[in-house]
Amino acid sequence: xxxxxxxxxxxxxxxxxxxxxxxxxxxxxxxxxxxxxxxxxxxxxxxxxxxxxxxxxxxxxxxxxxxxxxxxxxxxxxxxxxxxxxxxxxxxxxxxxxxxxxxxxxxxxxxxxxxxxxxxxxxxxxxxxxxxxxxxxxxxxxxxxxxxxxxxxxxxxxxxxxxxxxxxxxxxxxxxxxxxxxxxxxxxxxxxxxxx
Amino acid sequence: xxxxxxxxxxxxxxxxxxxxxxxxxxxxxxxxxxxxxxxxxxxxxxxxxxxxxxxxxxxxxxxxxxxxxxxxxxxxxxxxxxxxxxxxxxxxxxxxxxxxxxxxxxxxxxxxxxxxxxxxxxxxxxxxxxxxxxxxxxxxxxxxxxxxxxxxxxxxxxxxxxxxxxxxxxxxxxxxxxxxxxxxxxxxxxxxxxxxxxxxxxxxxxxxxxxxxxxxxxxxxxxxxxxxxxxxxxxxxxxxxxxxxxxxxxxxxxxxxxxxxxxxxxxxxxxxxxxxxxxxxxxxxxxxxxxxxxxxxxxxxxxxxxxxxxxxxxxxxxxxxxxxxxxxxxxxxxxxxxxxxxxxxxxxxxxxxxxxxxxxxxxxxxxxxxxxxxxxxxxxxxxxxxxxxxxxxxxxxxxxxxxxxxxxxxxxxxxxxxxxxxxxxxxxxxxxxxxxxxxxxxxxxxxxxxxxxxxxxxxxxxxxxxxxxxxxxxxxxxxxxxxxxxxxxxxxxxxxxxxxxxxxxxxxxxxxxxxxxxxxxxxxxxxxxxxxxxxxxxxxxxxxxxxxx
Numbered sequence: 115x116x117x118x119x120x121x122x123x124x125x126x127x128x129x130x131x132x133x134x135x136x137x138x139x140x141x142x143x144x145x146x147x148x149x150x151x152x153x154x155x156x157x158x159x160x161x162x163x164x165x166x167x168x169x170x171x172x173x174x175x176x177x178x179x180x181x182x183x184x185x186x187x188x189x190x191x192x193x194x195x196x197x198x199x200x201x202x203x204x205x206x207x208x209x210x211x212x213x214x215x216x217x218x219x220x221x222x223x224x225x226x227x228x229x230x231x232x233x234x235x236x237x238x239x240x241x242x243x244x245x246x247x248x249x250x251x252x253x254x255x256x257x258x259x260x261x262x263x264x265x266x267x268x269x270x271x272x273x274x275x276x277x278x279x280x281x282x283x284x285x286x287x288x289x290x291x292x293x294x295x296x297x298x299x300x301x302x303x304x305x306x307x308x309x310x
Numbered sequence: 311x312x313x314x315x316x317x318x319x320x321x322x323x324x325x326x327x328x329x330x331x332x333x334x335x336x337x338x339x340x341x342x343x344x345x346x347x348x349x350x351x352x353x354x355x356x357x358x359x360x361x362x363x364x365x366x367x368x369x370x371x372x373x374x375x376x377x378x379x380x381x382x383x384x385x386x387x388x389x390x391x392x393x394x395x396x397x398x399x400x401x402x403x404x405x406x407x408x409x410x411x412x413x414x415x416x417x418x419x420x421x422x423x424x425x426x427x428x429x430x431x432x433x434x435x436x437x438x439x440x441x442x443x444x445x446x447x448x449x450x451x452x453x454x455x456x457x458x459x460x461x462x463x464x465x466x467x468x469x470x471x472x473x474x475x476x477x478x479x480x481x482x483x484x485x486x487x488x489x490x491x492x493x494x495x496x497x498x499x500x501x502x503x504x505x506x507x508x509x510x511x512x513x514x515x516x517x518x519x520x521x522x523x524x525x526x527x528x529x530x531x532x533x534x535x536x537x538x539x540x541x542x543x544x545x546x547x548x549x550x551x552x553x554x555x556x557x558x559x560x561x562x563x564x565x566x567x568x569x570x571x572x573x574x575x576x577x578x579x580x581x582x583x584x585x586x587x588x589x590x591x592x593x594x595x596x597x598x599x600x601x602x603x604x605x606x607x608x609x610x611x612x613x614x615x616x617x618x619x620x621x622x623x624x625x626x627x628x629x630x631x632x633x634x635x636x637x638x639x640x641x642x643x644x645x646x647x648x649x650x651x652x653x654x655x656x657x658x659x660x661x662x663x664x665x666x667x668x669x670x671x672x673x674x675x676x677x678x679x680x681x682x683x684x685x686x687x688x689x690x691x692x693x694x695x696x697x698x699x700x701x702x703x704x705x706x707x708x709x710x711x712x713x714x715x716x717x718x719x720x721x722x723x724x725x726x727x728x729x730x731x732x733x734x735x736x737x738x739x740x741x742x743x744x745x746x747x748x749x750x751x752x753x754x755x756x757x758x759x760x761x762x763x764x765x766x767x768x769x770x771x772x773x774x775x776x777x778x779x780x781x782x783x784x785x786x787x788x789x790x791x792x793x794x795x796x797x798x799x800x801x802x803x804x805x806x807x808x809x810x811x812x813x814x815x816x817x818x819x820x821x822x823x824x825x826x827x828x829x830x831x832x833x834x835x836x837x838x839x840x841x842x843x844x845x846x847x848x849x850x851x852x853x854x855x856x857x858x859x
Contacts (some may be wrong), residue, residue, distance in 0.1 A: 152468075159341050182687070194681075246676065253674040274671040279346040282571040284339065284665070287681065288688050289624035292503040292665055293337045299501045299630050301462030303318025307469050307618070310476045310751060 156290075159281040163199040163206065170208040175226045176201060178235045183273045191285040200273050205271070216234050225265035232262040249267035311521040311621050314530035320854065321566060322536040323555050325575070326389030329366060329518055330395065335508035338362060340665060356409050356760035358386060359397070362507040363784070372718035376725045383605070383728040384826075385578065391535055394788070395516040397506045400608070401697065401832035402442045402451040402515075403656070404433050409700075409829035414735045416564070416641065416652045419703050420826045422566070423796045423807035424840075426453065432839035432846075440515040440838075444485035450479070452637040459490045461499075464627045466616055466661025466692050467634045474636055484632045484658065487515035487835075491507040501629035503665070537564070538739040540721050541600035542571055542587040542817065550817040564565045565567060570816045570848055576821035578603075578655035578709055581793040582724050584804075584819070585711050593811035598799070599804050603707040603726070603793050604828045605786035607655075607699040607734045610742040612749045614757040616661055627662020633660050636698060636748070638830045640740075651736040654830045655699035657745060661692030669757060692754055694745040698787065698830045699737050699820045701730070703734070709793055730784045738784060789833050791822035808838050808847035815851075 168176040180201035187195040196203070211218050212218040229235065234245050249266040251258040258264075284290045314320045315677070340346045340517045348354070349361040356371050357364035368387040375385055388394045407426035413419045430453075437455040446454040461472060474481035489498045500514040512519025513713035525531040543565065545551040552567035573580040581600055584592045591599040601794035638654035640646050669691065670684045712725040749756055797803025799814035811817045820841040822833050829836070 157342060158340060160344075187681060188678055190678045190681065192681065192685075207351070211347075211351040214350070214355075218351075250676060270676065271671040273435075275346070275666075278667055278670055279340040281339075281341045284341060288663070288667070288685060290663065290665060291624055291626040292628050292663075293339050294502060296501040296626060296629060299462045299499075300464070300484055300626050302465040302468040304465060304468070307465050308472055310469075310472045310753070 156276045156281065156285045156293075163202045166199075166202045166206050168202065170212075170222075171226065172207045174235055175230075176205060177210075179204065179226070179230060179269065180241060181239075181278075182229070182234065182246065182269055184271055185243060186273050186284075187277050193282035195273060195277055197286075198277045198282040200276040200280070203276040203280070204269075207276075211227050221268060225262075228262045228265040232265075234262075283304045311525040311531075312842065313848065314525040314528045316849050317528075318530060318849075320525070320531045321533060322533045322566065323352045323539050323566075324391045324533060324535045325538045325554065326368075326391065326393075326534045326535065326557065328391045328533075330519065331508060331512065331568045332363065332509050333512040335504075336504055337504055337510070340854050349493050349848070351522075358388075360507075363397055366392070366508055370712075372449065373723075374715060374717060376712045376715050378725065378727040381726055381728045383786055385726065385790070386786075387579075387707065390535070391522075392516045392680075395834075396508050396518070398516075398834065399832070400505060400514050400631075402437070402440075402444075402485050402486045402487045402835045403698075403831035404455060405429075405829045405831050406451045407455055408451060409827065409831070410827075412653065412700075412827055414646075415643075415689045418652055420795070420797065422826055423803075424843075427845065428807070429836070429839045432842045433465065433835065436835065436838045436842055440486055440487050440520055441489045441496070442487050442835075443483070445482045445491040447480060447482050447637070448744040449480055449637060451639070452482075455485075456815050457485070461486070461488075461490055461630045461632055463634065463836050464625065464660070464662050465619055465622070466690075467629065467659065468616065469752050470634055470659040470661070470692075470694075470748065473748055474634075477748065477751055479636055479639060479748075481634050481636045481659075486630075486632055486694070486755045486820050488630070488632075489513045499630065503624060503626075503628045503631050509570075512520055517845075538719050538721070539583060540586065540719070542583060542592055543572070544592060544814065546590065548814065550814050556721070558719075561719065570818065571854070572818045572820060572844075572848075574820040577790045578724060578726075578793065580821050580823050582708055582711070584794065585709075585724075586722065588649065591805055593794075593813040593817060595813050596801055596803055598705075598795060598802070600710055600793050600828070601705045601708040602703040602795055603700045603709055603728060604703050604791045604825070605606055605728075606789040606791075606828050607701045607738055608696050608785040608787045609731065610745065611693060611695040612742075612745045612754070612756055613691075614695045614749060615687050615690040616692045617690065617753060618823055619661070619692075620780050621686045622689045624663055624689055628664050632660065648740075651733050651740065653700035653702065653737065653827075655732070655737055656697040656743050656830050657694060657698045657741065657748070659694045659748065661690070663689050664691060664753070667691070692749070692752070693746055696738070696741050696745075696787075698789065698832050699734075699741060700828050702729060702733050703792055703795075703827055707792075710750075716805065734784060773787050789822070789828065791825035791828050791833055793824045794819055794823035796824040797826070807843075809844040810847065818848060820844060 183195035183200040189196050208222055249260045249262045254264045343361050345361050347361045357367055359367035400476040410422040410425050413421045414685050424463045441458055443460050444457040471481050491498050496512050505514055537555045538558050539553050542553050543551045550571040554565050558562055573583055574626045584599055636657040640648055640654045640657050641652055667688050707728050709724045709726050711722040715723045717723050794804035796805040796807055803820055806812055809818050809820055822837055
C-alpha cells in the first residue's frame, strides 16, 4: 500500500507529539518536501543523455556502437537501448574515464577496432545481425571462437548496465517498485510458497 | 544520552562533518544520478561506498592505513556524525551464553568477563529504546528480546523458510533495528529499500535520529564536529586528564580536560588512539593492546534463481532490505559439536526483484528473447549469504602505528596485520555446503558465475579490473573486534567487564574492542549493551560508589 503525503504528515504529527521529536521531524519533513518519489510515478530521467554529444567515439564508431547496442537490446514490446540512449551513456562514461581508467579506455578502443576489423561498421543491417550472432556464439558453445567475442562481451556488459539503470530499463521494462513510500511491506500471499 | 540525562556535562568530539537527514538523505533512483550509483570513474578510489552514500563514508586519501604484505583486509570506515550506523545493515541479534563461554566449552581462547545474564538487562534496555522488529523463537542460542512486530516475508523468503523447515533448520525474520510501527516519536519504516544510504525518516537506528536528539534536549551535551582527536592525555596521577584534538579544517590543536574520557570512535580507531597516547600504548600493562584483532569471516554464498518465481509480477521485494536469518545450530553444546572445526555461523537468505539485475550483464544471449528472460528471472533472483561467522582470535593478528605514514593531520596511521586461520577456512567451506544445500532444497537454480561487486566493465567499479579496493580471499564483514579485549585479570586484557581500562580508572573504551571472541551474531547490539552497562558503571563511580568488574 502506498503512503500518501497526507498519511506521512499524519504519521509525523502523531510521532512528533513525543518529547524531543519535533526538531528531528522538521528535518525529514523538509526532506519529503521537494524531491522525493511518492508513488508509482517514477521521477523523470534527467536531461543528461538527451543533450549529450558523443565525443569519446568518432562519428563512425558511435554509429556502429549505437547499432550494436540496439541489436543486443532491441525495442519490442518494451523500450530498448535506443530509448535508453545506451550508446550515449557509454560514450558519456568513457569520456569521464580517460584519466581515471586508462585500461578501460584502451579496452574500448581495441574493441571498436575489432568490431571494424570484423566488418561490422561497413555491413548492412542483415549482415550486422549475422555478425553479432557469430560473435556471440562462444557464450553458448565452448568450442566456438570469434576474434570479436571480447568486443561483444565488453559492449554487452556496459550496455546491459546502461539499459537496466535507465528509466526505460528499470521502470518501463522491469517495473521496479522500490525507492518510494509504502505503508506496509507486501507479504507473500501464495499458499503454495509455504511448502517445498 | 544516558550520561547527559543523568546530569553529566558531556562533550562529544566527532572527527567528521555533521549530517542533516533533511538534506543529506533522499531517495534517488539510479537513473537520477549521472553515474548510476557508481560515481564518476575514479571517485570511489578516494571514497568508500557508492555515488549515493560516499559522503557519509570516508575520504581514503585523508585517512590512509597500511597493511602487512600478507594481509588482505579492507577496513570499512565512516567519518561523520553518526558514523557507520548511518548505513549499517541494522541486524540486531543478541549473543548467547554459549558464545560468551566458548573457551570453556572448546578450550580455545578466553571466555568473556561477562555472561549473558550480566548483559541481558542491557540488551532489554537498548532494544526497548531503539526498537527492534523481530519474532521470538525461544531458541537458547538465539535469545529473544522485546520485539516490535516482524516485517512480512516476501515470496523468496517464504520459500526459503519452507526449505529450512524441511531441512529441520530454524529460521526467522531478520531481527532489525528498523521500526514496523511508530516508536518513541519515530515513524515506521516506509520500505523504500534505501537503508544503506541513510534513512531519511529515522526509522532505522542511528544516533542522529535516536540518541542524540534526547541528549541535546537535556542541555548537557555539546557536540563539536570536525574535531579529530589525536591522543588521550594522561596525568601523573594515573588518570586520564582529557584529550587533544585537531580542528579538521584549521589544523589548530586544542586540549580539553575531562573527569572521564570515553573512546567511542569505532574499534580500530579507539585502539589507534590508545597507541598514539603513550609509547607502547596507553593502558597497555598487559601487552595485549592492538592484538587479537578479529572480524567475522565472510566469503562464498550462493546466488541464482528460484524457478517457481520466474515470470511473476514485479513486487516490492527489496523494500525492507532484509531477509530471513538461519541461526547457528553447530558447536553449541556437546551434542552439536563438530570434529572438523569449532564455533559457528549465522546464515541469511532473500530474493526477488532488486534495483539492478546484476546477473543480466553476464547472462548468455541477446535480443528480445534475452530481454524476456531477464525480466522473467528478475523477480526470481535469490541468494544465501553468511551473516556472521566466528573468526578465531589469534595474537598474531594485530594493529600497530605505522612508523612512516601519517594522515592528513600528521597523525600516524594504523598498520594492520591480519590473516585467516585454518578454522576460519573450514567454517566458510561448511557454510558454502550448507548454503548450496538450502538452495537446492528450495528448488533453486545456482548461478555458478555470480560475482559480487559492481557491473563488469563499469570503469572504476568494484569488481572491475582497475578497482582500487584489494580483493579479499576471505572477506571481513565490517565487524572488526578485539585489539583491547576485556578480561577478569589485568594481566590478560586491556579492559574490565565494564569496558573501563584496567590501568586508568577514568578511561572507558566503547566499541568492539572488548570482544575476546566475535561470536556468530552481528556485533552492534552487543557493543550497545556493553556501552550502556559501561555508562551505568561510570555513573555509579561518579557517585563515589566502587563497582567491581
